[in-house]
Amino acid sequence: MELILQQAPIVIRSLNIGFLQTLKLFVITLIGALPLGLIISFGSMSSWAPLAFIGRNMERKNGRATAASRFFTGFCPISLIVKIIVWVFRGTPLMLQLLIIYYFPGLVWGNPIWGSGESGRFLASAVAFIINYACYFSEIYRGGIQGVPRGQQEAGQVLGMTKGQIFFKVTLLQMVKRIVPPMGNECITLVKDTSLARIIALQEIIWAGQAFLKGSQGISGAIWPLFFTGVYYLIFTGVVTLLLGWLERKLSYFRA
Amino acid sequence: MKKLTKILALVLALALCVALCACSSGGSGTPASTGSSLDEYKDKDGNLPTEAPEGTEAPEGTETPEVVETAEATDSQYVKDKGVLIVGITDFAPMDYKDENGEWIGFDADMAKAFAAHLGVNVEFVEIDWDNKVLELDGKTIDCVWNGMTLREEVLNSMECSKPYCNNAQVVIVPVDVADQYQTADSIKDLAFAVEAGSAGEDMAVDYELNYTPVKSQADAIMEVASKTSDAAIIDSLMAAAMVGEGTGYENLTYTVGLNSEEYGVGFRKGSDLADMLDQFFAASYSDGTMIECAETYGVQAALIAQ
Numbered sequence: 001m002e003l004i005l006q007q008a009p010i011v012i013r014s015l016n017i018g019f020l021q022t023l024k025l026f027v028i029t030l031i032g033a034l035p036l037g038l039i040i041s042f043g044s045m046s047s048w049a050p051l052a053f054i055g056r057n058m059e060r061k062n063g064r065a066t067a068a069s070r071f072f073t074g075f076c077p078i079s080l081i082v083k084i085i086v087w088v089f090r091g092t093p094l095m096l097q098l099l100i101i102y103y104f105p106g107l108v109w110g111n112p113i114w115g116s117g118e119s120g121r122f123l124a125s126a127v128a129f130i131i132n133y134a135c136y137f138s139e140i141y142r143g144g145i146q147g148v149p150r151g152q153q154e155a156g157q158v159l160g161m162t163k164g165q166i167f168f169k170v171t172l173l174q175m176v177k178r179i180v181p182p183m184g185n186e187c188i189t190l191v192k193d194t195s196l197a198r199i200i201a202l203q204e205i206i207w208a209g210q211a212f213l214k215g216s217q218g219i220s221g222a223i224w225p226l227f228f229t230g231v232y233y234l235i236f237t238g239v240v241t242l243l244l245g246w247l248e249r250k251l252s253y254f255r256a
Numbered sequence: 257m258k259k260l261t262k263i264l265a266l267v268l269a270l271a272l273c274v275a276l277c278a279c280s281s282g283g284s285g286t287p288a289s290t291g292s293s294l295d296e297y298k299d300k301d302g303n304l305p306t307e308a309p310e311g312t313e314a315p316e317g318t319e320t321p322e323v324v325e326t327a328e329a330t331d332s333q334y335v336k337d338k339g340v341l342i343v344g345i346t347d348f349a350p351m352d353y354k355d356e357n358g359e360w361i362g363f364d365a366d367m368a369k370a371f372a373a374h375l376g377v378n379v380e381f382v383e384i385d386w387d388n389k390v391l392e393l394d395g396k397t398i399d400c401v402w403n404g405m406t407l408r409e410e411v412l413n414s415m416e417c418s419k420p421y422c423n424n425a426q427v428v429i430v431p432v433d434v435a436d437q438y439q440t441a442d443s444i445k446d447l448a449f450a451v452e453a454g455s456a457g458e459d460m461a462v463d464y465e466l467n468y469t470p471v472k473s474q475a476d477a478i479m480e481v482a483s484k485t486s487d488a489a490i491i492d493s494l495m496a497a498a499m500v501g502e503g504t505g506y507e508n509l510t511y512t513v514g515l516n517s518e519e520y521g522v523g524f525r526k527g528s529d530l531a532d533m534l535d536q537f538f539a540a541s542y543s544d545g546t547m548i549e550c551a552e553t554y555g556v557q558a559a560l561i562a563q
Contacts, residue, residue, distance in 0.1 A: 003505070099388075099391075102395075102397075103388075103391045103392075103395040103397070104395075105395075106394070106395030106396040106397055107391070107394050107395045110396065111396075112395055112396040112397045114397070115397075116342050116380070116382050116392075116396075116397040116398055117380065117382060118382075120397070198385070199385060199388075200385070200388070201382075201383055201384045201385045201388070203383065210473075210475065211347050212505075213473075213475035213476075213478075213479065214346070214347060214348065214473065214474070214475040214495070214499070215347065215348070215349045215353065215495075215498050215499060216347045216353065216354065217353075217354055217356075219505075220349065220498050220499045220504050220505070221475075221478065221499040221500060221504035221505035221506040222504075222505040223479055223482070223505060224505075
């Protein structure tokens with residue numbers, strides 16, 4: 001116990017530095033992934049079918065829908081591409097994505113675009129996290145948007161609102177409220193997922209805690225700093241949970 | 257509504273394109289990317305002749321016959337053009353570790369600084385995940401691995417290595433209270449071991465036909481013994497001296513029998529000419545005494561190998 005007290009100032013300082021990286025990655029990921037997720041969700045809902053006229057012509061000629069005509073009418077390239085991207089990023093481990101995004105340019109193109117220092121590692125991690133989380137967010141957004149009853153849009157039309165007004169003032173407004181609980185889930189997961197970035201040697205808090213096992217700044221063979229990082233995560237997720245609860249209360253409009 | 261989503265979808269497609277372009281252009285603009293790749297020089301010739309960083313190398317490369325040469329430049333040339341030798345390390349006393357001011361010191365760190373000065377470039381230390389050292393080298397995010405690296409077969413196969421410069425051994429870590437029972441190589445046969453995956457310790461466990469569990473790092477291996485999930489661990493003697501015994505977090509662990517002797521070397525990219533240059537540098541600094549002096553500073557002179 002005495003030993004721990006002696007080590008505490010050095011360890012805490014080092015963990016704080018690591019935690020700052022964790023926090024930075026968390027904030028940057030949210031800032032990037034929240035809007036990107038919305039864009040991706042629009043992409044996956046896109047019903048732009050450039051070949052639909054071919055299918056319609058075929059139907060008119062044959063008098064009925066065939067497999068080929070259904071293919072042409074239902075072929076939505078943007079939606080298809082976006083869905084494949086989402087599948088790839090949700091379907092592979094984030095740890096693998098980090099490794100590929102960081103090492104691929106140098107290995108294959110011979111040009112390490114990210115740079116080798118801490119900032120390059122952070123940039124690569126941020127890109128991997130933003131894309132990965134945007135894919136998850138996009139599905140939550142899609143669920144939220146499609147979960148708003150169709151009648152709401154029709155009511156907007158009856159009231160003579162433009163399409164833009166209907167989307168922003170009716171659909172989006174109700175969507176935001178609906179997605180807070182699932183988004184909260186993702187945010188909490190993100191807090192802990194930041195620790196995956198240590199695989200490309202981003203010196204976040206787990207890395208900082210582990211350093212004392214092997215020996216760092218005159219302390220070696222100390223296990224407690226690694227376990228102690230759990231306290232940081234708990235406090236962090238606690239604060240995030242409170243914020244989400246507050247947000248949910250703020251958004252409880254429309255409810256009598 | 258349908259039309260709106262259509263427009264939004266187009267915006268999305270554009271935004272994605274712009275985002276991707278921004279990524280790549282932003283990336284190739286970073287100073288670390290002064291690559292030896294032919295394409296890059298072509299780019300500079302074609303579009304940004306005045307913006308070539310530091311001026312000197314890129315214009316030389318513009319003369320057509322030399323472009324090919326630049327692309328196939330030696331590794332030492334690549335490092336010199338870049339102006340910095342990036343050394344991949346882990347925090348590992350007494351080889352590479354931080355002093356109170358956060359400066360990297362240690363026997364390896366000091367020798368790396370001296371070697372970089374000899375090459376006429378700056379030195380930059382980058383902490384890496386030890387499992388990814390070959391990836392980091394080949395991906396050019398580091399230029400060498402200089403961190404008390406045991407010259408094992410896998411290392412020799414995947415890197416261009418210097419001659420050995422330091423001796424090391426793999427030792428067995430056991431709890432102090434049972435240490436006297438395990439002083440010989442025969443006595444340890446029945447123990448359950450923890451070893452770092454892909455380490456020299458794992459090689460020993462295989463050679464001695466021990467019953468072992470591979471774990472992520474040497475530190476994890478020690479933690480296994482401390483928490484009694486394994487009976488014993490095999491780690492480097494230099495690390496064992498720093499990590500267990502009096503004054504560490506593992507006061508009730510100690511190290512007993514040494515299983516082998518092995519040697520430390522420095523690893524470069526496969527085919528790099530820097531390994532030879534380092535051998536010459538080691539020989540020179542060994543004969544003028546600076547290497548021994550440096551070793552004495554960090555208490556590793558006994559392990560030093562004559563160059």
